[in-house]
Amino acid sequence: xxxxxxxxxxxxxxxxxxxxxxxxxxxxxxxxxxxxxxxxxxxxxxxxxxxxxxxxxxxxxxxxxxxxxxxxxxxxxxxxxxxxxxxxxxxxxxxxxxxxxxxxxxxxxxxxxx
Amino acid sequence: xxxxxxxxxxxxxxxxxxxxxxxxxxxxxxxxxxxxxxxxxxxxxxxxxxxxxxxxxxxxxxxxxxxxxxxxxxxxxxxxxxxxxxxxxxxxxxxxxxxxxxxxxxxxxxxxxxx
Numbered sequence: 001x002x003x004x005x006x007x008x009x010x011x012x013x014x015x016x017x018x019x020x021x022x023x024x025x026x027x028x029x030x031x032x033x034x035x036x037x038x039x040x041x042x043x044x045x046x047x048x049x050x051x052x053x054x055x056x057x058x059x060x061x062x063x064x065x066x067x068x069x070x071x072x073x074x075x076x077x078x079x080x081x082x083x084x085x086x087x088x089x090x091x092x093x094x095x096x097x098x099x100x101x102x103x104x105x106x107x108x109x110x111x112x113x114x
Numbered sequence: 115x116x117x118x119x120x121x122x123x124x125x126x127x128x129x130x131x132x133x134x135x136x137x138x139x140x141x142x143x144x145x146x147x148x149x150x151x152x153x154x155x156x157x158x159x160x161x162x163x164x165x166x167x168x169x170x171x172x173x174x175x176x177x178x179x180x181x182x183x184x185x186x187x188x189x190x191x192x193x194x195x196x197x198x199x200x201x202x203x204x205x206x207x208x209x210x211x212x213x214x215x216x217x218x219x220x221x222x223x224x225x226x227x228x229x
Binding site for chain 1: 122154157196216220221222223
């Protein structure tokens with residue numbers, strides 16, 4: 001069975017500092033991996049996705065993520081955080097084209113200090 | 115603009131009442147989904163539908179029902195049999211094609227509170 005672990009429940013960073021959110025997955029084949037962002041009281045928005053090719057993927061809002069098969073990880077990074085990045089971030093592993101079989105992590109809440 | 119519309123955004127219900135949450139999409143997506151979100155937890159799949167007039171149970175379908183009479187619409191009914199219905203409910207859709215990559219497009223959610 002597929003699973004996703006986001007080890008950090010809550011992270012606080014200062015505005016302008018770099019950010020890394022961790023995601024570890026378990027999946028029997030080549031995974032489809034996603035990062036979504038959720039602002040309070042809102043739906044989720046896709047930041048980026050990986051399913052093949054270059055292991056470093058670029059997303060929206062200046063985010064990037066690196067797929068490391070040997071470590072079963074798909075960590076999300078941003079070089080300089082803005083106050084508007086404060087939100088909850090979800091990593092998900094998908095079963096190919098059947099998006100409904102995606103498994104989500106429990107999320108990491110990001111707080112940005114001025 | 116294309117997107118997913120959920121209504122109402124906030125809903126209050128007395129115990130023992132059924133309520134229906136609306137989800138409409140104009141993205142021409144074949145597949146639609148309902149998720150439940152509780153504080154500090156990820157999303158849990160309630161029901162999903164990949165074509166009109168067909169749907170499957172997800173991981174936590176007990177106490178919920180759905181219909182898919184039109185491609186654009188996938189309403190969710192929270193029945194009185196659902197023991198703990200207070201939660202944030204998210205509707206999503208995805209294109210259903212062999213070239214798809216499984217990403218989900220979400221509505222803005224409906225918050226249900228049982229009084």
